[in-house]
Structure formats: structure tokens, C-alpha cells
Amino acid sequence: MHYPNIEFHPQSPQEVLDLVSGLEGELLKHFVLEYNMHLTLVAPKDMEFGIKLLNNTWTGKFGLLEREEVDFVVGLITGNWERRFLGTYLAPLYNIKFSLASRKYPAKISWNAPFTVFSEFVWGVMLVCLVLVAGCMTTLAQIEGHHHSRRLKSDNNDIVSLFLELFGSALKQSSQRATCGPIYLTFATWSLCLFVVFSVYSSYLTARLSVPDPENNINTMRDIWEAKRTLLVWRGGTVDLYMRTTHDPDTKYIVANYHRYTDTIPNFSNVKALDGYRYVVVPEIEGFRFNVLAGLDGINRKIIDYHFSTEPLIDVFCSWIASRKFREGPAMALAMLRIQGMGLLTKWSTDRLNVDGKKSISTRKLASENTHIPVVNTNKTLTLNILKGVFLAWVCGISISVAVFFAEISITRLLVKRPKPRRIVVAQYIE
Template identity: 25%
Template sequence: MSILPLPPFGTACVMVAAVLFTFPPPLLAGLGKSAVWLTRKNLHSLGLNNFTRIHPKNLRYNETTTLRVAVEQWIPHVEVTAYLDGSFRIRGPLANLLDLLASTLNFNYTLVRPPDGAWGAPNSDGDWNGMLGMIQRNEVDLALGPFGLTESRAKVAQFSQPIMIDYYRILVKRGSPEINPWGFLNPLGPTVWLGTMLGMLVLSLLLSVGVVSLVKLRDGPQDKWTTARLVLNQFWDQFATVCQQNLIYIYDAVATRMMVGMWLLGVMVIMKSFSSALTSLLAVRNIPVRIDYLRDLVDDRSFQLVFETSTALTATMEQATSGIYQELRGVAARGRVNFLKASDLFDVAFSSVREGGVALLVEDATIRKIISDDFSLKGTCDYYIGKESYYPLIFCIVGVPGLPIMPAINYRIQSLVEHDLYSEWVANLLPNATSCLRAPSSITVNEPYTMEGLWGIFVVLGVGLSISALVFVVEVVIHRKGFGKGPGLPAPKIDREQIRSTQAPSRAVATAESVASVHPDETQEFTEVTWSRVADDRQQILSDETAT
């Protein structure tokens, strides 16, 4: 098998890396040193102890050797192109790395794909599947992977120097903009609403105590209906100020006026801020975010989870006895998890994940490749990446245990990483990966308001009208039953001698005016009742005197 032709930039990087590997810096100092050639005769006689005395930069095969290399598609690290005759080629960062190793270490290679398309995980009997199983059975000499380094894997394969570090992330469909019918409450936070309501209640209680005490001092003890009415009037008055209505009562005491004035100032600032922000917020539609963490996926039973099969993460899930990974295993036992080959992950991302209800749990590099390809094709951000990064992976290539050429491979991989070539190769495959990383969580629309977005306000109106109707019915029933008749104030005592005198009307008016100073809303009704009773009593007195 062979590697697809590299792009111009990739070719230049390969040439630079080949020079670095063949003539390590300082270049001139390395030219005068003789290399140690590995031949078929001494290949197996040279052990690891011998390599400690030989610098790995000088190791290479004297005769061209063919190595068996296991490979499976994992974009963006390696992409496999299969042909109808059963042959295939590879390209990508790992293909570039393999080409560098082959040219600098003087070997050819034969590519082999694992039958199950897996990276490798242990079975119940201790045997491994996937490419690690091929390493364990000595069916291949190298496996590209890349493989996440774990303790159990290190027992069956020899790991190289790390080529990169990556983390698992969560990929889901980006939510659609939603109209919030209760968005008119958003200009103020919950604590501001709570503070405003508590302030209204406290001020109303203080004013109620003051007004009830004042009426009791001027007119004597009042019945419970009069007291209740006075208290409710204070609550209603302060609620009216929150709704930006005028005050009903004007208080005489300086302390009371100062307290009410500070309250009015605070309410004015809050309500002006509310009204100014409301107009803009009604034009904003939020994009909901449901999944950010593994805990969200475990708790949300509407989501199906997709993992790559036979990976270090799935092995950890099988062995976990507590924590979130043990819970993920329980989610898999309930049938909410699908395990797929790495080559099938992109198809799932562009189909099931895009449709919604499916979460793809893969490495960050794979997710960025999916987003980059999608944005390059459609120009839209259709996916959302969860905030949580979990299960860090140290990526390496692996070989059979005791592979003599591994120190030379490590030396070249270290040089590659130090010059940041592998990361550059990966980044070149992700041209639009950053286009959707900070996609907005809300958008602004310019269209007429509809009932779909304003029905919450009409619900509030309907509830208010219903409560008003209920209170009206209660008032009618109370009035007909004879409770609390009259204007809510004690009936004045009429002196017959005062009625006969010419000053009776003026005194009645004075009584009404004294009441009006405390209860201006009841002035007219109280005055009418007072005059009516004065007229009735005068007529009754005159009738009695005539009869006598």
C-alpha cells in the first residue's frame, strides 16, 4: 500500500522533518558520526540495554525492511480511501508521520486494517480485539492509531513518545431560537423582583400600622372591617406605585413622607429600567442549551449516546465501580448507548446528531473536524459543543513489545512534536474549526410581535381580571349579608339639641372634614350619609313636637 500525494505545504514539512531526522541539529556535527546499521543478523541480538549506549538518531535499517502496519480511519488523524479491488490508501497527519519514519529509518510498510475496525479493548478471557489484538498476536509490527495511553494497554503494546494530548467532548445539535412568552419578566432578575415585592410589603405594613394608630387616636377604636379596609388600602396604594400609578393617600407626617419618597425614588429607577429594557428584550430569541456536562446526558433520558467502540474510555467505563463512568455504563445497560466504529462516526454526526436527540462523545479534534467540514459546506453553525472536557488522552503510536527500532521512532516523534509539525498538519485540516466555537446563545429578530410570544402577558391579564371579579362577588355578598355596612367608619352620634340649633349643619360638615383629612376617598360618601341622618333626625324631632 502507498500514501496519497501530499499537498505542497505537507511536502515541504515532510522534507524539513526528513532533514531534521537524518541530520539532527547541529547538522554539521552529525555528519561526521557513523550510524549503527540494523541488519537481519543483529536485529534481534540488539536489546534495549544496548540501545542505551547508542544514540537513537543514528539508528536505521541497513537493508530495506518491510514492516506490517495496522491502520484504521480516524479523521482528522488518518483518512482511509478504499478501492473496489480491496486496496486502499491513507492520508492525513499520521500518514505523513509514517512516511517520515519510513524514509528516515529505511523501511517499507504493508498496511493492514483490523477486521472489526476497532482500536482495541480486552475481552473477558484477557485477549484483545482491534489493532491492539493484532499487536498482541504479533500480526503487525506497528499500529498507527493514535492510541490513548493506559496502564492495561501498556501491558500488551509498546507505546511511543506522545504525539499530542486531547480530551473527550460532547457534540449535540444546536438548539433553535425559541420565543419566550414570559420574556417580559427578563429585564429584572429574580432577586430584583423579590426585593421589590418585599420592599412593597414592608412599607405597606409600616404605613398600615401608622394609619390605623392615627385613626384610633383621632376617632377611637375601630371595628375589624374598618381596620382591614385601612390596611388593604395601604397595600393597594403601594402596589399602584409599582405599576407607575399615582398615590391615593397624601401623608402629613414628615417621617412618613420621607419613607414614602425614598420608596417612590427606588420604584421609579427600577420601573424605568424595566420599561427601557423590555422593548429590546422582546426582540431577542434565546437559543436553549440543554447539554453541557456528562451529568446532563445521564439525567436527560431523551438523548441517545454514541461512543466509539473498544476505546480507552469504554474500557474505563467497564471497569468503573463508582462515579460518572459507572453511571454511563448503567445508561448503556438501559439501551441508550450505541458503540460504533471510528469510520462511522462522521456519518452519524451528519445525520442523527444533526436531527437532534443524539449526543456524540468523541475527542475534541474529531469534533472540530466535524464542525469545520459542516461550516465549510453550509456556512451555518448546526452543532453545539458541551462545556465539559473530560477523560484526557495521551496519543501515541504502538509497536510490538521489545521492538528494537522504537527508540529511533521516539527520537523522531519528539523532534516532530518539538517543531510543532503534527499540530500544524492537524490544524491545516480544520480551516473553519473556530467559526462556531463562540456562536451566540441568542439572536435578534425584526418582525411583528405575535400571540405566540405575548400570550404570557394575556395570562397575567386574565388572572388579574378573574381575581378582580372574585373580589367583587365577595364584596357584594358581604354587603348583602350586612357585614361592614356603611363607608367603613363609625356612625356619628347626633345630638338633638345640636340639630335644632343653627350650628348643626356646620358641625356636621366639620365632622365630615375631619374624616376627610384621614380618608379623602370616603369624604363624599360620609358627608352624604351625615347630611341624610341630620335631615331625618330633624324631621323626626319636628314631628314629635307637633304631635305633643
């Protein structure tokens, strides 16, 4: 079945929650509030599993893929679904493409730039004017040279009048020469530099969008509790959800614990041994799989689990639990845990998921070995630094040209106006 693409321009957080439920809806709501972005839901080529919650709402499952055309993968129900077996439903898997919102909405950039997305045009006009003025001054300085004093006809000390007089003289002299005189050559050179540098810099800035790191890093269970977040640990096809409640904050409640691979890691089921994300592993072979675990511990609830990333970029990703017992209150206040580097918009390779499930998890390198290593795209960072350096050097060159020209004409004006000493000749007559 063919599914059309969906252009989604949310005007309010509620519109996001009407489209995507669960934790994914909360994440999208956060992005809309922080970055005012619009989404493009790219239709899938085939069907994948989606999940229906107990409250008869559908939820989308996020995952990161190393694909150029998508940033997220989310399962969305569009009204067409098929029940395969107990607790699992068939749904289209839509790909979400994040991009900056339309121009009428404000946007945030993760690093301080000389201009923002919506002031590009204004800054562009200002820079063009600055380049033209600098080109005029540079050309006038070259044409006039040490002949400034001979061409001055005005006795006015106004620097503007002086500049206009020099500018007219330069235009007249340049027009009398070849078609491509020095003034036109200078204008063309500065304009070309402006077009190349500003276009590349502006487009790169507009395309770059990242999620900043949280102010408080979350490294331990105490940090998680203080941040009022819930720790989720993927463990060989299971989800362990540790939470606290407001009425008993000193007690950790294990909402779901499906004991698989428990014996391969010593003290794995011990909450204290977790100490954050030290035992976050992904032994699944397939890229993404959605499972519904029903009736655990005799409690009427469903747990939806899927892959977590062991990349240093995302220590623990997201999951969702729908339970009649824990549906309301702080137990459902799930959130992202820790984001490093570029955050959720940074793609990670699905090859990390291709792990042989038969091997002992204890032989794998766990996420704790790379938890505190920041991962940055070196090529993009290097390109951005070089681009910023070229831009700043270019601006400095213009500023220096303007300063030198004004200094030159100021010195010339002073020399012209300085009265020449009179030579007094004394004649002596000898009688």
C-alpha cells in the first residue's frame, strides 16, 4: 500500500500530541517549543510493526538511522492497520525529516553566529553596502595615490564632500580608461568574495541544527532522580524501568524486569551496580523491532520496547510503557536522559546493532567505556571552523581597507591645508 508524504507544520504542542503519542510526542513537543521546526513525514516503502497502547491511542517509536534523507524513524498510524497477533499491530513506518520552520517562525541556532536565519537578508544588504564602500575606497586610494592634493578643488573640510569629490574623479578617470578599469575590477572581486563566502556560510548555518547539551549531565542514579527522569535500560530484548514515586521517594520500583542474559553479567539486576548507564547493551541483530510484552508479573499492562543506542552520543535513548496501574502521575513522566555532542539529530550507524546475540554480553564493550567521550563530526566541525575563519578574515580585510583609506585621505587633507612657510629673503646692500 502506498502512503503519501505528510507535511506537518505544528502551530502548537497540542497538535504534535494529536499526531504522535507517548514519549515521542513529548520529544516532538520539546523540539517544536525550542526550535519551532516543521516536519516532513516521508512515506515508507513497506509496512513495519507499530504499537497500540491500552488507552486506544497509537504511539510512534523513534530510532536513529544513518541515512541522508531521514533523521528519525517513527511508526505512525494513519487509520490503516492490521492485527497480526496478540498485542501487535501492523502500521506504516514513517520517516521523519526535521528541518527549520518557515520564515515566519523564530528559530534557534546552537552556536552564536554573527547573524541568525531571519536576519540573513538584512545582514546581506549591509555587507553588500560595506563591500561596495570598501571597494570604492580601495580603488580610489589606488587611483588617486599621491596625486590627491592636485585634484582637490574644494576647500571644505567635510570628509564626506572630500570623499564624493574623490569618488567622482575616480569614476571619471576609470571611465576614460579601458572598459574594465581598476574600480570595476575591485568591485567585481569584492562582490565575488561576498557571494561565495556569504552564500556558503549562510547555507551552512541554516542547514545546521543541533540539540545543545543539558546544563546538568546525568551520570548516576542520583543525577537521574534529581533531574526527575527515569532510567531505562535495554537488556537483550527486555526493558528495565526504574522509577520512584512521590509518596515513597526512597524506594526504587522495578516496573518491568524480564530476566534475560541476567546471569552473563555479575550483579546486573542490582540497581546500584547500574550506576547510570554502565550496562546498556544492544544485542539485537535487526535494526528495529517492536515488541509488546503483556501480562508481566500478573499485572495487566503492556510494555513496548525497542532498541537503545550504545553510542556515546546517546547513552540511553527512549522507551514507553502504558500501564493501567502507572498510567498517570510521575511514573509516566518519561524523558530523554543524556544527549552529547550533536544530540538526537546526529545519526549513528546501524552496524552497531549487528551483534551476534549468541555471544555473551560480558564479552562486549559496554557503553560505560565510551560514555564520557564526546563524539563530534570532525569533518563538519573543521569545515565550519575554516569557513568562520575565512569569513572573519574577510571582514577584517574590509575593515582594514576602510581604515587605511580614511587614514590616507585624512593625512592628505592635513598636508594640503598646512600652510607653507614663507621664505624671507633679506637683501643686504653694501655701500
